[in-house]
Amino acid sequence: MIEIGKTYSLEVLKHVDFGIYLDGDDLDEILLPERYLPEDVAEWAVGEFLDVFIYLDSEDRPIATTEVPLAEVGDCAYLTVVEKSDFGAFLDWGLMKDLLVPFKEQRVPMEVGRSYVVHLFLDNTGRIAASSRLSKFVPEQNEGDFKVLEEVDLLIASRSDLGYKAVINGTHLGLIHNNEVVRPIKAGDWVKGYIQEARDDGRINLTLQKPSLEVRGELAEKIIAYLKENGGSSDLTDKSAPADINAVFHASKSNYKKALGKLYKARLITMANKRITLIDKA
Structure with a gap:
């Protein structure tokens, strides 16, 4: 079954003056206009297959293009507004015809030049549209789809x-x-x-943090490397502000404290006088 808003490999059935017709299965024959034909004529000989994206033309007829969209129906993508009209905002999605986000599908009013994450869907006329109201289309519950720590x-x-x-x-x-x-x-x-x-x-x-044990191991290695690069000591201790720790190690204070504890127990560092110091094993 051929669906609007998806990419398929379709067989070339016949040539006409304004393009070629492809086998659209349940959608019958689908036109690929001449402007989208590959330069190599052999690629669109009768019986060959072409990768095409299917959408609706201005008269709601299925039509094909060899242009590659930035997203397909069912996808979420970060797209840029290129125009606004009385119908809504239009996004650049890689095709000649821009993608409409109706006003009612805008989570916040969209502005030209700004980009938004949107979900692509088919509206009640079968046309491809987009929405920044993601919760309306994308499930938020984990019903066995993901494992903890995945x-x-x-x-x-x-x-x-x-x-x-x-x-x-x-x-x-x-x-x-x-x-x-x-x-x-x-x-x-x-x-x-x-x-x-x-x-x-x-x-x-x-x-955004890996499971604790893995984080602590990687973070401990980063701390050792940081100490070596900074004369063997640092004033970033387990008492330091979370923002200061995050600025250097991109880690939470909790994981930083656990990594320091691991290094201390391994007798790789000392912690005193508001500093941590690398123990010289030489």
Whole structure:
């Protein structure tokens, strides 16, 4: 079954003066206009297959293009507003025809030149549209889709008083609480994250920090390297401000204290007089 808003490899059926027709299966024959034909004529000989994206033309007929969109229906993407009209805002999504975000689908009023994370969907006429109201389309509950501590790809979507909303592996929404933001992030960033314990309402909490044991090992190595680069000592102790620790090591104060404890127990550092000092093993 061929769906609007998706990419397919379709067979060339016949040539006409204004392009070629492709086998659209249940959508019948689909036109690929002449302007989208590859330069190599052999690529679109009858019987060959072409990778094309399917959408609707101005008369609501399925039509194909060899242009590659930045996102397809069902995807979330960070796209830039290029124009506004009486219907809404238009986004650049890599195709000649810009993508509409109707006013009612804008979480906040969109501005030309700014970029937003949006979800692509088919409206009630079957046309491709986009929405920045992600919660309307993207599930927020973890119903067995992810394991606790699982590593995931995050697209940072928006900021709130609680932290940052993020799209998880392109399929779900989660929240990175402010205290879990251990390095600068902003909307549109792609980062690695980890699934935390589910909230009482089933919604997904996220962290940018690796599981504690792994973090402590890596962080301990960073601390040793930092001490070696700075004359063997530092005034960043377990009493230092979280912001100061984060600025140097991009880690929470809790994990920093645990890493220091690990180094202290291994007799690799001393902690005294508001300083940590590397023990010379020579």
